[in-house]
Amino acid sequence: MATVGGVEYSKIAEIKGPLVIVDDVENAAFDELVEVETSDNERRLGKVLEVGNGKAIVQVFEGTTGLSISDTSTRFVGKVMEMPVSKEVLGRVFDGLGRPKDNLPDPIADKFLDINGAPMNPEQREYPKDFIQTGVSVIDGMITLVRGQKLPIFSGSGMSHNIVAAQIARQATVIGTQEEFAVVFAAIGVQYSEAEYFRRTLEESGALKRSVLFLNLADDPAIERIITPRVALTVAEYMAFELGMHVLVILTDMTNYAEALREISAAREEVPGRKGYPGYLYTDLSTIYERAGKLVGKTGSVTQVPILSMPSDDITHPIPDLTGYITEGQIVLGRDLFRQGIYPPVNILMSLSRLMKDGIGEGRTREDHGEISNQNYDAYSRAQEVRALAGIVGKAGLTDIDLKYMDTGDIFEKEFLTQDIDENRNLDESLSLLWKTVSSLPRNELTKVKDRYVEKFYQGNDD
Amino acid sequence: MLSTNALEQTISKILSQTEKRVVSTLDETLAESQKQLDDMRSELDAEYDKIISDGKKEADKIEKQIVGSSDLEARNQQLLVVGEAVDNVFNEVLEQIAKAPRDKEYSGLLDTLLREAMSVLRSTDVIVYSNQSERDTVQSVLEKFPDAEMASESIDCLGGIQIKSRDGAMTFDNTLDARISRLKPLIRRDIAAKFGVSG
Numbered sequence: 001m002a003t004v005g006g007v008e009y010s011k012i013a014e015i016k017g018p019l020v021i022v023d024d025v026e027n028a029a030f031d032e033l034v035e036v037e038t039s040d041n042e043r044r045l046g047k048v049l050e051v052g053n054g055k056a057i058v059q060v061f062e063g064t065t066g067l068s069i070s071d072t073s074t075r076f077v078g079k080v081m082e083m084p085v086s087k088e089v090l091g092r093v094f095d096g097l098g099r100p101k102d103n104l105p106d107p108i109a110d111k112f113l114d115i116n117g118a119p120m121n122p123e124q125r126e127y128p129k130d131f132i133q134t135g136v137s138v139i140d141g142m143i144t145l146v147r148g149q150k151l152p153i154f155s156g157s158g159m160s161h162n163i164v165a166a167q168i169a170r171q172a173t174v175i176g177t178q179e180e181f182a183v184v185f186a187a188i189g190v191q192y193s194e195a196e197y198f199r200r201t202l203e204e205s206g207a208l209k210r211s212v213l214f215l216n217l218a219d220d221p222a223i224e225r226i227i228t229p230r231v232a233l234t235v236a237e238y239m240a241f242e243l244g245m246h247v248l249v250i251l252t253d254m255t256n257y258a259e260a261l262r263e264i265s266a267a268r269e270e271v272p273g274r275k276g277y278p279g280y281l282y283t284d285l286s287t288i289y290e291r292a293g294k295l296v297g298k299t300g301s302v303t304q305v306p307i308l309s310m311p312s313d314d315i316t317h318p319i320p321d322l323t324g325y326i327t328e329g330q331i332v333l334g335r336d337l338f339r340q341g342i343y344p345p346v347n348i349l350m351s352l353s354r355l356m357k358d359g360i361g362e363g364r365t366r367e368d369h370g371e372i373s374n375q376n377y378d379a380y381s382r383a384q385e386v387r388a389l390a391g392i393v394g395k396a397g398l399t400d401i402d403l404k405y406m407d408t409g410d411i412f413e414k415e416f417l418t419q420d421i422d423e424n425r426n427l428d429e430s431l432s433l434l435w436k437t438v439s440s441l442p443r444n445e446l447t448k449v450k451d452r453y454v455e456k457f458y459q460g461n462d463d
Numbered sequence: 464m465l466s467t468n469a470l471e472q473t474i475s476k477i478l479s480q481t482e483k484r485v486v487s488t489l490d491e492t493l494a495e496s497q498k499q500l501d502d503m504r505s506e507l508d509a510e511y512d513k514i515i516s517d518g519k520k521e522a523d524k525i526e527k528q529i530v531g532s533s534d535l536e537a538r539n540q541q542l543l544v545v546g547e548a549v550d551n552v553f554n555e556v557l558e559q560i561a562k563a564p565r566d567k568e569y570s571g572l573l574d575t576l577l578r579e580a581m582s583v584l585r586s587t588d589v590i591v592y593s594n595q596s597e598r599d600t601v602q603s604v605l606e607k608f609p610d611a612e613m614a615s616e617s618i619d620c621l622g623g624i625q626i627k628s629r630d631g632a633m634t635f636d637n638t639l640d641a642r643i644s645r646l647k648p649l650i651r652r653d654i655a656a657k658f659g660v661s662g
Contacts, residue, residue, distance in 0.1 A: 007583055008634035024632045026585065073634075084648060088542070091535045104539055105546030108655045109648055205524065206531030209538075422524075 006032075006078035009056075012069045017267030018060055018223045020046065020067065022074050025056040031116065033081045034058045039071030045097060046074075047081060049268070059264055061097060063221040080116065083231045084109030085238040090182060091209045093199065096216025096224040098231035110242075115230040117237055117291050126294040128328075129358040131365050132248070132303060135171035135424035136164070138346045138417050141434050142373045143331055146359035147174065147246055148294035150304040152254070154320050155333040156313040162194050163421055164333070164344045165250050165307055169198075170205040171424045172248050179299060180245040183211040186232035188225045189256030191218050225260040233291045233302070240300030247300065249292070252307035258285070258319045274318045282322045289326045315350070329353040342418050349381055365427055368453040372434045375448040376412065379438050383409025404441055412437045435459055549654045553647075560639060561621055565600050573597075573604045573624060577611070580626045580637040587611055589626040592618045 011023040020036060034046040036058070046060040058074060060067070083098045084107050093102040098115075100106060128148030134140055145151055145168075155161035169183045183202070187195045195215045202208040212235055216228045229251050236247040251257075258277060265278035273279040292304040306327070310320050313335055324330055334347030360369040386402045387409065395403070416433040419425065425433075438446060439459035446454055563569070581587050588610040593601040595617040601624060605611050611626075618625055623638035643650070 008636065009632060010634070011632045026633075091538060102539075104542050105549075106648070106651070108545070108549075108652050110652075112648065203532065204528050206527030206529075209531045209535045 006076040008073050008075040010073040012067075012072050012074070013055065015064050015067055015069060015072075018063055018264055019049070019267050020058045020060055020064060020072070020074065022056045022058060024054055025051065025076070026054070028056045028076050029080075031080045033077040033079055035075040035077060036060055036067070037073050037075065038067060042066075045081070048076070049264075057268070059223060059226075061221060061224045061227060063223060080114050081227065082112040083115050083234040084112055085235055085242075086110035087239070087243055089212050089235055090239075091211065093213045093215065094231070096188070096214060096220055096228040096231075098214065098227075101215060111238065113234050113238060115227065115234045116287070117230070117234060120290070120293055120295060124295050124297075126296045127358065128294055128301070128303075128355050129364070130301075131175065131359045131427075132246075133171075133173050133175050133427055134168045135173075135426070136167060136344060137419055137425050137430035137433055138344060138348060139168070139331065140425070140427055141369075141416070141430040142348055142376065143329065143346070143351050143353040144356040144360050144365070144369075145172075145303065145305075145353065146355045147301040147303055148292060149329075149353070149355050150289050150292040150306070150327045151329050151331060151353055152304075152306045152308060152320075152323050152327050153331045153333065154315060154323075155307060155309050156335055156338075157309050157311075159309075159333050159335070159338050160343055160345065161307045161309065161333055162190075162197065162252060164331075164346075165252060165305060166198055166201045167344075167421055168305060169211070169248065169250055170201060170207050170422075174246050175427075180243075181210060182236075182239050182245045182247045183207065184214070184232050184236040184239075184247055184249045185211060186214040186216075186228050186249070186251045188216055188228050188251060188253055189218050189220070189222065189259075190216075190253060194252075222256075222260045222263055225257050226264070229254075229257060229288050233288065236302045237291065240302045241295060241298045244299035247302050249302060249304045250307065251288070251304065254285075254288075254306045254308040254323065255311070255319050257288075277318050281318060282325065285322055286326050289323070328355050337413070337417070340413075342413055343421065344417070344419065346417065348377065348417075349384065366431055368449065368457060369427075369431060371449040371453060372431060372438070372457070375438050375446055376416070376434050378448055379405065379408045379441060379445075380412050383412070401442075401445070404445075408437055408440050411440055432457075545655055545658060548658060549651050552654050553650075557621065557643070565597060565622075569622075570600055570604055573601055574607070576623050576637045577604060577608065577626070580624065580635045581608070581611075583635050584626060584628060584633055586628060588629055590614045590629065592616070592625040592627070594618060594620050594622065597622060 009022050009025055012020060013023040014021040028048050028051045030048055030051060032048045034048060036044045036046055044060050044062040046058045048056050049059050050057040086107055086109050088107045092100065092104065092107065095101045126148070128146045130147040132145045132147055134145060139145060153161050153164060169185060172181065172183070174181055185198055187198065195217055199208070199213060202211050214228050214232045216224050232249060232251065236249045239245045240247045258281060261281065261284060262277050265272065266276065270278055273281065289304060289306065292302045294301040306323070308319055308323060311317050315332070329352040332347045332350040333345050337345035337347060357370060361367060383405045386398065386405045389402070390398055390406065416437050435457045436459055441460070443454060443458060443460065446458070577591070581589060587608050590612050591601060591605060592614045598613065598617065602613050605613055620638040620640045623642065625634065625636045625638055627634045
């Protein structure tokens with residue numbers, strides 16, 4: 001924390017969108033924190049985006065509405081934005097810039113950390129392979145989340161992504177360890193009702209005391225959204241790598257973050273990339289997503305579940321597209337399943353956890369986990385093909401085995417996929433349901449599973 | 464007579480068959496009822512177990528909720544009390560600073576503050592502001608800085624100085640108030656540590 005204060009500059013050259021251009025600036029630094037003071041002594045925070053030729057471009061987080069060139073002064077604080085961290089932040093609610101929102105005093109900080117984080121040394125990264133049980137069958141069974149992974153939820157407008165995320169936050173546990181678990185929740189431009197749902201659901205499940213909430217609501221300044229995931233991840237990193245906790249970070253909704261980035265980019269008159277997003281969107285997103293992981297010699301881990309709502313459910317949109325390049329898989333929510341009232345409406349055929357294979361199996365979850373998951377994926381995929389075929393030729397035109405696959409698809413959706421929002425299934429229950437699903441098929445159809453597992457777990461009576 | 468016997472035999476046969484059928488039906492029904500009862504018993508047992516298990520889950524949930532909320536409430540109360548205590552210490556310290564004698568040592572402090580401020584603005588050609596009561600002390604310190612000029616108006620602060628460039632574009636606040644405000648988060652931690660509270 002800098003102890004020498006910064007210089008105040010009162011020559012404002014221009015105010016443009018969320019940006020203030022300050023003249024005659026000497027000795028300012030890139031990313032330096034700036035306090036902007038209005039004529040009525042209101043203070044707003046900002047940061048330096050560019051310096052040079054005696055000018056500094058300052059991005060004002062709370063927006064520039066009400067600022068005037070003549071009556072505004074800017075104080076360059078002499079340090080980058082920092083977040084006070086300590087174990088005391090657990091159970092607290094902060095705004096999008098990390099200021100208390102729960103009528104309690106500022107946390108007594110153990111440290112003040114740069115919100116941009118320190119890049120993890122790739123050499124020091126430990127490959128994530130420890131299973132996190134979420135209690136949600138479809139995730140634990142087929143898109144397994146591991147400690148230190150970044151696994152986004154690709155959703156659409158109005159779908160139940162926040163309910164899924166809240167259920168994960170409530171139920172997530174690290175099996176077979178006494179190490180502490182914490183949840184950092186960052187709401188980025190969400191509605192009040194959504195943020196309140198998260199707070200209430202964590203409180204009611206007793207999980208609030210192991211959670212930290214950062215809330216930038218829909219009516220809060222859009223530019224603040226650039227900061228919200230960064231302060232949240234700073235706290236997460238501190239708890240993981242200094243306090244040795246396993247931290248699950250939920251960032252919702254990253255689409256709003258990208259929109260804020262686009263707004264700033266437009267104000268800076270940068271050359272736009274796809275759909276008007278800046279060309280550096282990929283790089284910028286990576287500075288957030290790459291803050292997940294585990295480090296050699298450190299007990300804790302940071303696991304990220306960013307949520308993004310795909311505009312028009314378009315998975316080729318730049319935000320999900322670029323996110324998919326950085327993250328280690330994705331959980332895709334399907335509009336059709338959602339319309340059928342299935343919860344969680346996870347479209348398993350489009351979902352994937354790239355790190356699952358290393359986090360499951362003998363000694364980690366259960367010996368048959370990988371194979372029974374593959375078998376279900378195969379069976380559900382075939383069921384979808386048969387359903388499409390039935391749409392053309394009718395059920396009468398299907399063979400017996402096709403009909404059995406259709407039944408398997410129904411059982412998969414109704415018994416395995418469907419789950420109550422407060423139903424916490426353990427791994428054995430989830431795997432048992434996976435076996436139940438494929439047990440509606442004849443034994444000789446189970447080609448992805450070893451015979452010894454079929455002998456042990458197959459529940460059908462067909463031979 | 465013959466026809467009566469034949470009739471009786473037929474009736475008897477029908478009665479016997481009917482009896483057999485009734486007994487057999489009764490047996491079947493009994494067996495079926497028994498089976499249904501057995502099935503129901505296992506179903507009831509399962510249902511009973513489910514109700515007990517759901518009830519236990521619900522009780523666990525409520526227990527977690529109550530314990531979690533109470534823990535959090537207690538911790539929040541502690542935060543409020545510590546926050547208030549730290550603020551009281553701060554206020555007391557500010558009062559003591561305000562009452563501290565403006566002696567030779569204080570003149571030395573002002574000299575340090577001025578040099579620090581001028582080095583930040585990278586100029587000695589500045590206008591210096593102080594509070595009304597310290598104007599004379601500051602003026603005497605300024606004798607060492609011929610380019611600097613004392614401002615005609617005063618500012619409201621505990622002590623220390625504020626300097627501005629001649630064109631008014633740059634200001635550096637090195638008043639005691641500004642310094643305390645900058646260092647407050649660090650000082651809060653140290654004060655809280657005295658109460659046995661760490662971050």
